[in-house]
Amino acid sequence: HFLMPGFLGDAERFRKLYRNPIEKGGDLERRDALAARVRPFLLRRRKQEVATELPPKTEMVVKLELEGPQRDLYETLRVSLSERVREEISKKGLERSHIMVLDALLKLRQVCCDPRLVKLTEARKVQVSAKLEWLRETLPEMVGEGRRVLIFSQFATLLGLLEETLKESGIPYSKLTGETKDRPAQIDAFQSGSTHVFLISLKAGGVGLNLTAADTVIHYDPWWNPAAENQATDRxxxxxxxxxxxxxxLIAEGSLEERILQMQQGKADLARGILEGDAGASSKITAEDLQALFAPLEGGETERRTVKA
Structure with missing residues (x-):
């Protein structure tokens, strides 16, 4: 609009003609029409074309089984939250129940990362975390091999918990969240080699950073959009x-996280709504989706207790 005023109409016309039909209605004809209209003005270079000499990148999905108290908490909360969500939907309908749905899914995602993230007394008593145990075993080996590590998470509070673990292990680290005041100093410390691990929150450091001192990237929790995840990796x-x-x-095996990972391909908008707490985007949730998201963990033994969620 800035370069060619009126080419796509004013903001209201663009919203009516393209944005709403495409984003809300999934109108493929409008999408293709818009693409054809703007294609002559686009110059797109793929990373592979302009950076042919980049070293290889190896990606691994690490599936970790929830065990013991963490597994028990996940299943107890899953049953309790699932019942509450069903009751809410029966009273208000699916479209008016999204806030409760998103809150329930958030709690299960938090349990997958670290039960202490959940704002419940019973949850904070659980000191077991499959991902944290993996990190405690793996990270010292990585640092010992001279590797430099970026750890990304959407939960800033989680980074605080990881910070405690790094202090216990004596591993020098940098940290970047929305509350970090000495951002340049944290980056310089990592790039110069003074620190070996960089804890980074999604919103604060997913884009715009040059961290080529790192050769290892750990995504602690799944992102809705593989492209956004790749942007973080490209730091x-x-x-x-x-x-x-x-x-x-890192993925909690058989959990909500693994199902979100599957949704990234066919239902990216739905996965984004769940992970970002966007009630508008999550309005695409169906009864079948909810059944899959609240499905029980497979295998293993679970002891369920009453937890007020």
Missing amino acids: AHRIGQDKPVFVYK
Whole structure:
């Protein structure tokens, strides 16, 4: 609109003619029409075309089984929250129950990362976390091999818990969240080699950083959009990188996280709504989706207790 006023109409016409039909109605004809109209003005270069000398990038999905108290808490909350969600939907209907649905799914996602994230007394008593145990075992080995590690999470509070673990292990680290005041100093410390691990929140450091000192990226929790996840990975895998880059995506096996991972392909908008708490985007949730998201963990033994969610 700035370069060619009126080419796509004013904001109201664009919203009516393209945005609403495409985003809300999934109108493929309007999408193709818009693409055809703007294509002559687009110049797109793929990363592979302009950075042909980049070292290889290896991506691994690490599936971790929830066990013991963490598994028990997940299943107890899943049953309790599922019942509450069904009751809410029966009273108000699915379209008017999204806030409760998103809150319930958030709690289950938090349990997958670390039960202490959940604002419930019973949850904070659970000290077991499959992902944290994996990190405690794996990270010292990585650092011992001279690897430099970026750890991304959507939960800033989780980074605080990881910070405690790094202090206990004696591993020097940098940290970047929305509350970080000395951002340049944290980046410089990592790039110069003073710190070996960089804890980064999604919103604060998913884009715009050049961290080529890193050769290892850990995504602690799944992202709704593979493209956004790749952008975070590209803080390390970019021009200037001279080492192979290894990417680890931690997933609680058989849980809500694994189902969100599956949704990233066919239902990206729905996955985004769940992970970002966007009630508008999550309005695409169907009864079948809810059944899948609240499905029980497979295998293992579970002890269920009463927890007020």
